[in-house]
Amino acid sequence: MKIDGACHCGDLTYEAELNLEQVLVCHCTDCQAMSATAFRVVARSKPDTLTLLTGNPSTYSKIGTSGAERVLSFCPRCGTNVFSTTAGDGPKVHSIRTGSIRQRAELVPVAQMWTRSGQPWVDSLSSIPKLEEAYGPPGGITTYDR
């Protein structure tokens, strides 16, 4: 599937071909810490199909539990996390963070990984009170939504 995406401020734009069998939820502690939420969802590109159309991302290298180095790219202006890939040479598969993909509503995860460190409440979201938008009860918490 051909997709395109962008960071929030628009500096970084890209396109890629996805492997739809590789839309994955990751519950690892690095994903929780760096995305600052409960888990990440990534869509893996087919090898060497990601093209950066505009912008110059910042990169950060970390070592995964496997011992392999991962290079993580994000926008230096707005901080949007866009994708990660392997270090060094060779064909590149990019793990694209689905939040920046324009067609993300069509992408459904097919597997979850690192569930051993997953937050236990992620399977029970339907039981948590929800608002269609943001303002008003429950709990009289509008002061937090200035």
Added chain:
Amino acid sequence: MKVDGGCHCGHLTYEAEIDESIVTVCHCTDCQNLAGTPFRVTAHSFEGSFTLLTGKPKEYVKTGGSGNPRIQAFCAECGSQIYSTSVGEGPKVYNLRVGTIRQRDSLVPTRQIWARSAHHWIDNLSSVPMYQEGPPQPR
């Protein structure tokens, strides 16, 4: 509840007092885009209780659905997103990104907002095959 936390590379560290009975899942499209994830999880500091201990975050200002400008702070070294807060002076409430909080395993969301833009599969995660560790290999 007193909490502390920081970014992945260790450049930014902070502490704050939060009300652990209000932890928010936000499904808005800005959260999805900025974090690259289906939603963000946020804890809210009591006004004036947030202290940045080390580092200086990069700040990006966006306009929220309310029309108010919001500062989005992140680490310029590793890209970890830390908090959002209001623009301007005076004591502030900081919306802390729960993934960066060291005590995050004891924080459970109590409300969800902007559910109108939530992903349609988000309530059915338990039906998605699970692997305790690393990814299934591509075929």
